Amino acid sequence: MFETIRYEVADNIATITLNRPDRLNAFNNIMSEELIRVFDLTDADDEVRAVIITGEGRGFCAGADLASGGDTFDYAKSGRADAIREDGSVIWNHELVRDNGGRTSLRIYDSLKPVIGAINGPAVGIGITMTLPMDIRMASTNAKMGFVFAKRGIVPEAASSWFLPRLVGISQAVEWTTTGRVFGAEEALAGGLVRSLHAPDELLPAAYALAREIVECAPVSVALTRKMMWQGLSMQVPMEAHRVDSRGVFSRGRSADAQEGVSSFLEKRAPDYPCRVSKDMPEWFPWWEKAEWA
Numbered sequence: 183m184f185e186t187i188r189y190e191v192a193d194n195i196a197t198i199t200l201n202r203p204d205r206l207n208a209f210n211n212i213m214s215e216e217l218i219r220v221f222d223l224t225d226a227d228d229e230v231r232a233v234i235i236t237g238e239g240r241g242f243c244a245g246a247d248l249a250s251g252g253d254t255f256d257y258a259k260s261g262r263a264d265a266i267r268e269d270g271s272v273i274w275n276h277e278l279v280r281d282n283g284g285r286t287s288l289r290i291y292d293s294l295k296p297v298i299g300a301i302n303g304p305a306v307g308i309g310i311t312m313t314l315p316m317d318i319r320m321a322s323t324n325a326k327m328g329f330v331f332a333k334r335g336i337v338p339e340a341a342s343s344w345f346l347p348r349l350v351g352i353s354q355a356v357e358w359t360t361t362g363r364v365f366g367a368e369e370a371l372a373g374g375l376v377r378s379l380h381a382p383d384e385l386l387p388a389a390y391a392l393a394r395e396i397v398e399c400a401p402v403s404v405a406l407t408r409k410m411m412w413q414g415l416s417m418q419v420p421m422e423a424h425r426v427d428s429r430g431v432f433s434r435g436r437s438a439d440a441q442e443g444v445s446s447f448l449e450k451r452a453p454d455y456p457c458r459v460s461k462d463m464p465e466w467f468p469w470w471e472k473a474e475w476a
Contacts, residue, residue: 186200186201186212186213186216187199187201187213187216187217193397194229194231195230195231195233195390195394196230196234196295197233198220199235200213200242200243202238203238205244205247206241206304207239207241207242207244208244209247209283210246210247214282214283214286217290217312221290224293224294225293225295225459226460228458228459228460231295231404232393233293234297234393235297235300235316236299236300236389237302237303241302241303241304241305241309242301242303242304243304243305243309243312244304244309245306245307245308245309246283246308262279264278281339283311283339283340284341286308287311287341288341290316291341294405294409295404295408295459296393296396296408297316298317298318298320299313299316300320300389301327301376302321302324302385302386303324303325304325304327306328306330306364307329307330308339310327311338311346314340315341317408318392319376319377320376320377320379320385321370321371321376321380322380322385323379323381323382324382325367327364327367327370327375328358328364329358329359330364331359331362332361332362333362346359350374354373354374358373367379399455400443401457401458401459402437402455402459403439406434409467409468410423410427410430413426413469413470414426426469437457437462438456439455439456442454442456
């Protein structure tokens with residue numbers, strides 16, 4: 183089904199494993215396409231309520247596969263020549279100018295299910311920027327990370343100029359990206375890049391424990407809440423959030439999930455939420471794409 187990743191679903195949790203251990207799970211075009219495709223699967227599958235991404239072997243992702251040597255980032259030599267006019271100028275708004283890391287990160291950002299990154303080893307370049315749109319990042323104490331683009335003669339990609347400052351603050355983001363320094367898990371924790379550090383053999387169990395907490399909640403409410411939080415990062419004033427919150431509470435308050443949530447609490451039993459992301463999202467979702475939004 184996949185060449186560069188492994189995909190498994192159990193107990194309402196999807197596990198995506200980057201699976202090129204002989205290359206420290208280095209990122210290539212096939213991996214980009216497969217990650218985009220696998221998130222289409224997780225979104226469409228109501229059995230999936232949370233997603234974990236990790237790496238096979240001792241690395242998470244060593245960054246872009248550099249097998250092409252110095253031409254690695256010269257996209258015009260890798261099937262994207264149509265973005266260049268005959269006179270040598272670039273058609274900057276051409277689809278082929280888009281970086282695959284960005285396409286991948288934006289697909290993760292668009293996920294309807296919460297995404298947990300379990301960073302089990304080295305994560306540099308796209309190996310770390312792809313984790314930025316994940317909702318929670320947890321790391322092994324053996325992990326090393328680095329935004330090494332300036333040391334490779336390029337610049338940060340994967341929409342990281344939007345994500346990283348919002349996650350760690352502008353000063354920390356600029357320091358990490360302009361020095362290109364590779365740093366350890368402790369610095370990542372201190373800088374706010376990861377939530378927690380774990381012994382190597384305890385990382386995945388901790389990620390699954392957190393995912394199970396998410397699974398226990400109403401899936402439609404979780405999907406809406408995730409998008410409310412991310413979209414809220416670009417809102418200008420609290421009134422914008424109030425409009426979204428109000429629609430959310432009004433619509434969800436009338437749902438069978440709300441009935442079940444309250445009843446199960448009062449009856450001291452585990453809830454069984456009937457609504458499903460595939461068919462029960464409110465009609466005003468996705469609100470940020472609707473012209474009539476006011």
